[in-house]
Amino acid sequence: KQEVTQIPAALSVPEGENLVLNCSFTDSAIYNLQWFRQDPGKGLTSLLLIQSSQREQTSGRLNASLDKSSGRSTLYIAASQPGDSATYLCVCLYGQNFVFGPGTRLSVLP
């Protein structure tokens, strides 16, 4: 069964810290892996997409890595800001099927 887990479930950090969110998946035959952000009561906003042939993607203060052999992806957020507070979801794309992780709830304290 294809499963995606995320650690930690929740994280609270002071503003300015660098932080890492972790995602693990059981089936390494992924097509893509995507990181989303979700603000309370809102939909999902795409942050970064890593294709299976890639090792990492960067956008601004965000860097996502992918290691298919170990079944892991990390999302690195540099110099965190209160506006980064949200739930971060990891999604593995298998063909036409998407498997979602449960998310990490991040709070960045001013």
Next chain:
Amino acid sequence: DVKVTQSSRYLVKRTGEKVFLECVQDMDHENMFWYRQDPGLGLRLIYFSYDVKMKEKGDIPEGYSVSREKKERFSLILESASTNQTSMYLCASSLPQHNRPEFGNGTRLTVT
């Protein structure tokens, strides 16, 4: 920059009512999906569609049906709403070859 639009942000319905949740995308995507999101359970797939008039059951289709008469519109139908269908409902669409889903802003449905 409208992409995936869900017709209602908040909806309150009574038990037993027939409820329609509408989703429209303007990206000419073949694939469309309906999920529900509940605390502690994450996103769960209800139904999806790969083309007009096609539909496939997801992981939790019971109590729901869908309609896709036009490519851009995918409707989720609660035939007889129940309190356990109170949830956040998210619609998504994607192109098959790119497999990058776009999500709507969600509909928070409360059934009383």
